[in-house]
Amino acid sequence: MTTFGDSTRCVHSGLPAPVPGEPLVPGPVFAAPYHLAVEGFEPGTDGYGRPDNATRRILETAIGDLEDGSCLAFSSGQAAITALLMTVLRPGDKVVIPSDGYYNTRALAASTFADLSVTVVEVPTAGPYPSFDGVRLVLIESPANPGLDEAPIAALAESALAAGALLAVDNTAATPLLQKPLILGADVVVASGTKALTGHSDLLIGYVATRDPELLAGMQRWRNLGGAIPSAFDCWLARRSLSTLALRLRQQGATGTALSTLLRSHPLVSDVRWAATAPGLVSFSLPSAAHVAAFLRASTLVAAATSFGGTHTSADRRHQWGDTVPAGFVRLSCGIEDTSDILTDISSALDAAAQV
Numbered sequence: 001m002t003t004f005g006d007s008t009r010c011v012h013s014g015l016p017a018p019v020p021g022e023p024l025v026p027g028p029v030f031a032a033p034y035h036l037a038v039e040g041f042e043p044g045t046d047g048y049g050r051p052d053n054a055t056r057r058i059l060e061t062a063i064g065d066l067e068d069g070s071c072l073a074f075s076s077g078q079a080a081i082t083a084l085l086m087t088v089l090r091p092g093d094k095v096v097i098p099s100d101g102y103y104n105t106r107a108l109a110a111s112t113f114a115d116l117s118v119t120v121v122e123v124p125t126a127g128p129y130p131s132f133d134g135v136r137l138v139l140i141e142s143p144a145n146p147g148l149d150e151a152p153i154a155a156l157a158e159s160a161l162a163a164g165a166l167l168a169v170d171n172t173a174a175t176p177l178l179q180k181p182l183i184l185g186a187d188v189v190v191a192s193g194t195k196a197l198t199g200h201s202d203l204l205i206g207y208v209a210t211r212d213p214e215l216l217a218g219m220q221r222w223r224n225l226g227g228a229i230p231s232a233f234d235c236w237l238a239r240r241s242l243s244t245l246a247l248r249l250r251q252q253g254a255t256g257t258a259l260s261t262l263l264r265s266h267p268l269v270s271d272v273r274w275a276a277t278a279p280g281l282v283s284f285s286l287p288s289a290a291h292v293a294a295f296l297r298a299s300t301l302v303a304a305a306t307s308f309g310g311t312h313t314s315a316d317r318r319h320q321w322g323d324t325v326p327a328g329f330v331r332l333s334c335g336i337e338d339t340s341d342i343l344t345d346i347s348s349a350l351d352a353a354a355q356v
Contacts, residue, residue, distance in 0.1 A: 006066075006177050007246040014062030014239065025243075028236035029054040049232070051224050059235045060207070062242055063197075066176040067189055067209035070216050072223060073235060077172060077192025078104055079228035080206035084168060084190050085109070085137070086226075087218040091117040093136035098125045100149060101141035101170065103322055125149040129156065132163035139190075141170035143275040145308075146318045146331040148173070148283055150275055157185025166215075172196070173278035173309075177249055182211055196280070196309030198241040199248050203234045248311065248336055252280025255313075255334040255342050262343055268354045271329075281308060286328040291353045292317045295330075298352035301337060301345040308333035313342055 004012070016026065032049035041047050046054065056073050064071035074080040085108070089095055097109050099122035109120045123129055125144040132138060138160050142151040153169060160167040169181035172191045181189050191197065193205040210216050223229060230238075260274040263284050268291065273283040286292050296304050296315060305314035306321065313335035319327045334342065 009065055010062075010177075010245045011243045013065040013242075014058045014060070016058075025236075025240055026055070026058065028232040030232045050227060050229055053229075053232055053235070055232045055235045055239075056230065059239045059242075062239060063176070063193070063207055064209055067171075067182060068176075068180055069182045069189065069209040069211045070213075071207050071209045072216065072219055073193075073230050073238075074206040074208070074223060075228045075230050075234075076204045077102075077190070077194060077206035078108075079226075080190050080192075080208050081105055081139075081170070082108065083219045083222045083226070083228065084139075084188060084208055085113060087215070087222050088137050088166060089113060089116070089118050090136075094119040094121060094134055096121045096123055096129075096132070096135055096138045096140075098123065098139070098141045098144055098170075100124050100147050100324070101144045102172075105139070105141075105170075125151050127151070129159070132160050132165045135160075135163060135165040137166045137168060139168045139170065141172070142179070143173045143278045143281070145173055146283055146316075146323060146325065146329070148273045148275045148278060148281060150277060153179075153181055153184040153186060157187075160187075161185070173275075173281060175245065175249065176209075177246055178279075179277045182209065187212060188215060193238055194309075195307055196249070196252075196278075197245065198238045199245065199309055199311060200237075200241050201305075201307060201310035201312070203237045203241075205230045205234050205238050249280065251336045251339075252309075252334045255337070255339040256280045256282050258339055258343060259332070259334065259346065262347060266347070266350050268350050271326075280334040281331065282334070283329065283331045285326050286330060286353065288356075289317060289319070289327045291356050292328055292330055294356045295349050295353035299345055299349035301342060302332070302349065305333075311336045313337060 034046045060071040126149040140151045166187045168188045169186045188210040256279045263269045263272045271285040303314045306316045315332045
């Protein structure tokens with residue numbers, strides 16, 4: 001389906017050929033055990049729900065089409081990152097990770113992989129990057145969460161290739177519609193589909209995508225043995241939600257673009273951050289945690305929530321989770337409400353917070 005546009009691919013990718021009397025989106029296949037032939041297992045047929053599932057295959061085909069690679073779905077984004085790291089890294093290896101990215105990635109590397117004698121090097125997303133000589137894996141997150149800094153993916157891919165390292169890109173914030181790391185030279189994409197990709201704040205799911213058959217097979221073995229699989233119903237919800245991805249991103253991006261302008265003009269706000277590859281996310285700082293609390297109490301439309309990318313506009317004070325940001329730092333995720341309503345509500349809430 002590579003000749004079609006983004007919205008068309010989001011609607012149609014992965015779905016079977018139409019059959020009269022069948023639904024447009026097939027219902028979830030829940031079964032864990034399947035009927036086997038009397039003679040035993042036949043290759044190419046489903047035998048047990050952990051290694052494979054018909055509903056999961058539909059989702060993986062759709063995401064793989066959007067990422068321009070082959071996809072494996074996991075029970076969460078963290079499970080997908082864990083599978084990648086456990087597949088690639090061995091004792092004595094060196095891995096480069098973002099110092100300003102998702103905090104649980106850093107926590108995993110600093111605990112589990114440090115204990116396995118893997119050398120962990122933390123580098124800011126915007127760089128400067130060290131030499132990749134002797135590095136096994138470079139993991140970047142672009143745009144980074146929550147600061148929204150961006151990394152030069154194509155240049156880093158060239159440097160990693162020259163040094164014999166693998167480059168992995170966390171594509172959670174951008175989604176495959178706004179950034180295609182595999183086309184830019186990355187070896188593997190990892191992402192949390194819980195957020196913008198599925199966008200309805202009602203499921204947990206993650207995925208990896210790659211064009212490397214050996215790497216894909218290794219991560220699939222890890223998933224099968226580790227059991228970090230998404231449920232059939234979550235896969236069905238994710239495929240259902242994927243159809244509106246392009247529409248949601250357009251509305252979220254329109255609001256985010258306008259909101260970044262409004263925030264830069266408000267006297268209470270500083271350090272406004274916005275990235276074109278994740279236009280529905282806007283980060284900014286208020287003077288203190290008390291100002292953030294006052295802002296959230298005064299808002300009618302902005303929910304306090306730690307996830308992002310959903311249909312409801314939400315905001316999170318990231319310092320409370322251990323991110324190395326100021327106490328008043330806010331990551332705001334634009335929903336699909338009317339842009340004018342969000343701008344009016346946030347402007348009024350900021351004015352109220354200024355009275356603290």
